[in-house]
Amino acid sequence: MNRMWAIVERELRKFLRSPALMLVSLVFPLIQLIVLGNAFGGKIRDARLGVVDQDGGAQALKIKEAFNSVAANVRTFVPVYYDDDKRATADVKNGKIDGALIIPPQYSRRVYEKEQPRIALVVDNSDNFMSSTLEQKLAELTEALNTPDVQPRVVQNVALQVVELYPYIEYMKYLLPGSITLAMFVSVMIGGGMLYIDDKARGVHEGYLVTPITKLELILGLNTAGAIKAIASGVVITVVGSLISGVTATFHVQQAILLGLTILVTSLAFNTMMFLFMVRVEDPLVPRATFGVLNTLLFFPSGAIYPINAFPKWLQAVAIADPFSYAVHAFKALLLKEAGITAIWHDLLFLTVIAAIMISIATPLFKRTL
Amino acid sequence: MIGNAKPNGGTNAAPGAPPAIAVEHISKKYGDFTAVDDVSFSVAEGEIFGLLGPNGAGKSTLIRMMTTLIEITGGKAFIAGHDVSKEPNAARGSIGVIPQAMTSDLDLTVEENLSIYAKLYGVPREQRERAIAKLLADVELTKWRTAQTKTLSGGMRRRLEVARGLVHSPKIFFLDEPTTGLDPVSRVAVWEMLTKIKEERRLTMLITTHYMDEADRLCDRIAIVDHGKLVALDTPLKLKASVPAENVIEAQFAHAPPDWERMLQALPKVNSVQSEGAGMYRILSAGTATVTALVECALSAGIEIKSLAVQSTTLDDVFVHYTGRQLRDEQVKAYAFVMPARPGERA
Numbered sequence A: 001m002n003r004m005w006a007i008v009e010r011e012l013r014k015f016l017r018s019p020a021l022m023l024v025s026l027v028f029p030l031i032q033l034i035v036l037g038n039a040f041g042g043k044i045r046d047a048r049l050g051v052v053d054q055d056g057g058a059q060a061l062k063i064k065e066a067f068n069s070v071a072a073n074v075r076t077f078v079p080v081y082y083d084d085d086k087r088a089t090a091d092v093k094n095g096k097i098d099g100a101l102i103i104p105p106q107y108s109r110r111v112y113e114k115e116q117p118r119i120a121l122v123v124d125n126s127d128n129f130m131s132s133t134l135e136q137k138l139a140e141l142t143e144a145l146n147t148p149d150v151q152p153r154v155v156q157n158v159a160l161q162v163v164e165l166y167p168y169i170e171y172m173k174y175l176l177p178g179s180i181t182l183a184m185f186v187s188v189m190i191g192g193g194m195l196y197i198d199d200k201a202r203g204v205h206e207g208y209l210v211t212p213i214t215k216l217e218l219i220l221g222l223n224t225a226g227a228i229k230a231i232a233s234g235v236v237i238t239v240v241g242s243l244i245s246g247v248t249a250t251f252h253v254q255q256a257i258l259l260g261l262t263i264l265v266t267s268l269a270f271n272t273m274m275f276l277f278m279v280r281v282e283d284p285l286v287p288r289a290t291f292g293v294l295n296t297l298l299f300f301p302s303g304a305i306y307p308i309n310a311f312p313k314w315l316q317a318v319a320i321a322d323p324f325s326y327a328v329h330a331f332k333a334l335l336l337k338e339a340g341i342t343a344i345w346h347d348l349l350f351l352t353v354i355a356a357i358m359i360s361i362a363t364p365l366f367k368r369t370l
Numbered sequence B: 001m002i003g004n005a006k007p008n009g010g011t012n013a014a015p016g017a018p019p020a021i022a023v024e025h026i027s028k029k030y031g032d033f034t035a036v037d038d039v040s041f042s043v044a045e046g047e048i049f050g051l052l053g054p055n056g057a058g059k060s061t062l063i064r065m066m067t068t069l070i071e072i073t074g075g076k077a078f079i080a081g082h083d084v085s086k087e088p089n090a091a092r093g094s095i096g097v098i099p100q101a102m103t104s105d106l107d108l109t110v111e112e113n114l115s116i117y118a119k120l121y122g123v124p125r126e127q128r129e130r131a132i133a134k135l136l137a138d139v140e141l142t143k144w145r146t147a148q149t150k151t152l153s154g155g156m157r158r159r160l161e162v163a164r165g166l167v168h169s170p171k172i173f174f175l176d177e178p179t180t181g182l183d184p185v186s187r188v189a190v191w192e193m194l195t196k197i198k199e200e201r202r203l204t205m206l207i208t209t210h211y212m213d214e215a216d217r218l219c220d221r222i223a224i225v226d227h228g229k230l231v232a233l234d235t236p237l238k239l240k241a242s243v244p245a246e247n248v249i250e251a252q253f254a255h256a257p258p259d260w261e262r263m264l265q266a267l268p269k270v271n272s273v274q275s276e277g278a279g280m281y282r283i284l285s286a287g288t289a290t291v292t293a294l295v296e297c298a299l300s301a302g303i304e305i306k307s308l309a310v311q312s313t314t315l316d317d318v319f320v321h322y323t324g325r326q327l328r329d330e331q332v333k334a335y336a337f338v339m340p341a342r343p344g345e346r347a
């Protein structure tokens, strides 16, 4: 086993000598945490909503009142009043306003006669996020209009004020488990993928293979070194990311131990997975070309940036097979919900089983010759 | 094939000792392509054996089979008596190998490179430091012990690799093109170092090269390899002698008379004479007697010799003789500069 440690020593010395690479594997996930955390953290504000009142009745006035209150409080949108529904529709099309609400003639009369009163919302459905926000907001409002007068505004104000208090921090916290997972994966992609294949192509492995090192020592050495590097970046991002996003659970002893355990198991799973992907690759272009794809395929379906429940069925199936999902789930439970081992043991078990499967497929595929 | 696998006088093998390296009818196929084709030879203990051949001849493939790096398609190879296919680890423990590509870790220091390999070879801790210090002195890198390998020149990196191949004190040393890519001064330095180390450590060495001068200077015996086949094997001297000798004499004379070419033709052992203008003649002769006769003839005729150059058989001639052409590199280069045919022109 001394030979195995020689491989580990070599890998770690090399790792420490090239801090640029080390930094890349840390900086990328941190930048993502900060930029995505801020970009997606906020709610839509001050969207311009055209309002065409073709009714002019008391009920139409009630709607406009509700809008003015939204504009004054939550500021999801500000109403812009139009006389002509054609001009309002044209302005939605050319982007001058983000949507138009048309209150048709006879609206008030229909309300009084309980004859299914309707208002129309014109949206630009090429901007999905904007249009669904407007639709959702108006659905809330119309629902409120259908219930007795007094309560709705109070309910709205309370519900919305909570969101207003911590919009950015909340999403950043939500992203942190994904960032930790991503940092470990980037470290594995660089170390176990790119540098590994570069070494192979440069003939470094040819040098190893003429020594009496056994296949098992070589495999264990390479994987241990890879896991150590992934653990290092996992720990650094957990600490730095917790400080940036204000997650305090990290610094409680019990959570810290469980986090360490999760980081360990995750790094083993990721590293053995990469080892299997790369076990027969010779061309240094392959890791570079596939990393974008791997990243998308593993990171996005994992629930790291959007909840899995919102996925279509097929993507949920991808999430179930994706080791990222389990790592992200465990980190979320530990960091955001301050949960204990009972909440994460099945994640740890899954990741351990993945590591065992990956290494047992890769070992027979690994050639101890060129 | 000429000659046989008999060790020459430069070795220190006991009579009847098993060869350090023995290769029997070895072949390597990549799909349909035969990279090494039924090659046999053996190398005696203490010998420096050269594999000489152009790019793509199969030299590295041969070394890689002997050093357990690739599987052997057919035939057998024995290192210090161990069949490399059956006891690869025993073979690995008794050899040092310098691959063709420079493979030292650029981010590690000179000393770290050596110590990692000492550990890979299982050199016990107490011997490690002593062995490394001695090797660094031998390859003159003691001063650079703590330097990162990326700061070394190509020649120094080669020397580091030589040291790396010897950390476990092997008796058999394989070097794949040890001086390719080095400047002439560094090449000579590497040759001198190798000769010294070889003597001191009583090594058997197998070197591949495509430099004739390197093979001539270093090797006790040379095997010429071409297209995966062994086409000749003997000592450099005998190889040169085996080629129908032809010396090239180039001489320039002041005021040569009109029948001078005919007189040169009449000199002993002359095969052909060619006038190249301005009193310059190129004479091909089959023996050394021609030069003496030429000088005497010019003296007695009162003709001044302005210049005289004699070149005897080189390994280049041997190579051309056995392969029927120059080193393939040069041919490839020549083709590379042929202009493509213009439309309407026949290629």
Ligand SMILES: Nc1ncnc2c1ncn2[C@@H]1O[C@H](COP(=O)(O)OP(=O)(O)OP(=O)(O)O)[C@@H](O)[C@H]1O
Binding pocket: B030, B033, B035, B053, B054, B055, B056, B057, B058, B059, B060, B061, B062, B100, B210
């Ligand atoms: N893995 C491989 N797959 C297919 N063909 C190969 C492989 N390795 C080598 N070859 C071919 O085998 C032949 C011999 O290659 P080899 O590397 O042994 O030549 P060499 O004599 O060492 O040449 P050089 O001076 O360029 O190092 C070449 O034609 C090469 O293309």
Ligand SMILES: [Mg+2]
Binding pocket: B059, B060, B061, B100, B176
């Ligand atoms: Mg070669």
